[in-house]
Amino acid sequence: MKVRLLDLAHARSGDKGDTANVGVIALRPEWYPLLARELTLERVAAHFRGVITGGVQRYELPNLKALNFLLHGALDGGGTLSLKTDAQGKVFSTAMLRMVLDIPDAEASSLGLPPAP
């Protein structure tokens, strides 16, 4: 079943030099293990391919039911240099939530995941 990350998590992002950080937080605690499994480094790097010029780092915060991603080379050189509207990476959070996950039907229904419209 196709599931939108938008329906599973909320997020906030900000800047650290030319790097955008995106914190992704499960909307329900029981969905966190699924996010931790699905939002792999490779998956997130592929999602942002063509948007960022550098690599991705990933950290788990099970205590907060959250994952933190560092997207390097995201901000056209960083806040003061950048010509981008989102020079400080404030809406990379919602760009992350555009991700669509493919979850086995049985698991999706046992976790009560809302299907993508």
Next chain:
Amino acid sequence: MKSLVRVASGQGFWGDWLEAPRRQVEGGQVDYLMLDYLAEVTMSILQKQKERDPRMGYARDFIGAIESVLPGIVERGVKVIANAGGVNPRACADALLALADQKGVRGQLVLGVVTGDDLLPRLDELMAQGHALANMDTGEPLSLVRDRVLSANAYIGSDPIVEALGRGANVVVTGRSTDTALTMAPLRYEFGWGAGDWDKMAAGIIAGHIIECGAQCSGGNCLKDWQTIPDVWNIGYPIVDARPDGTFEICKHPGTGGRIDVSTVTEQLVYEMGDPHAYITPDVVADFTSIQLQQAGEDRVRVYGITGGPPTDKLKVSIAYRSGYKAVGTLVYAWPDALAKAKAADAVLRRRLEYLGLSFDTVVTEYVGANATHGPLAGDVDDLPEVQLRVGVRGQDKAMVERFTRELIPMVLNGPPSVTGFAAGRPKVEEIVAYWPALIDKTVVRTQVEVVR
């Protein structure tokens, strides 16, 4: 020792809501008001202001903030801690003393001024001693851009602020102290935390991190259920209710808008986060993976379980240097074929820049989708009612960037049709101040505390 200390956050950056400091002091009893005015970009802006006028270089909004909370300071003993000093804490102190004279409260103001973070006057001496101040991102030595450096400030910790409080200050002004130190210092001062109390110190830093961005933890800029956050117009800024054992609660004054729950606090916790296992500050290294959150009442979140470890022997240095020029211009193209027209205009513009022999380090084009010209007539969003063409250039040659700014407006008459949104005129050429993060040995930076009665 007090069993509870209340630290209220009244400003998350220079430019934040002017009403917030007064509302925090008048909305209920608090012990401390902390005001964070500095961001990476702010220091360089302040340095430019100081170059033009040696009495400037601090966050001037702070004077108005103090004026608005004077009754709280004088009558109810609320203490204020702010990094409003920017690159000129002494000038900030002078302005405060002038205000106190004018209001007839000079005798009740004890001002602590923390200096020593400014490394600009010592830069050549430090580099000669072998401090390369290498760029933390690129590894390049500062010597590469030394002749273009505008400001250089070490991020200092809570020690000198604790000292100022200990010497009786009721208003403490610092230069580039860390945002978190502004909250940490009163907790250390009241509860006696110090080196070795790493878990409690980490709690103080995390309390600081949660409230340092003002209402960003109490419902501001919050994505989760944003439509249901009540009375955002009247948003309550956060308060830390801290206890000697290092546990604390985040809350806000009754009768204010916004929301404080596990979600809003979690969003702020992950904001601008790097490696959560090691949140490095001059005071302590905090472990964000130890934080436990629990709803403890309406608009009240309990934070506990925090662990931390000793700090490193380095301080971060924030260096700003001149790095060419930039300009950004916009035009709005309207339906039909709004996006196609905006793209055609970008192509026209780029051919003209080429024809004129202008070259830039970067040219960035964006098409901002909006809904301003056709309002409810817009209909299907796939057929955009308008698109804003937004083109920015960056380069070392000011004349070329200047010439670019004159190429946008002519297209209103000689480019693709249905164009508007040019009333503000030509874009402005801005000098770029770039950011250079570096590390320096802690022992090199010597802070000073001056207490003025």
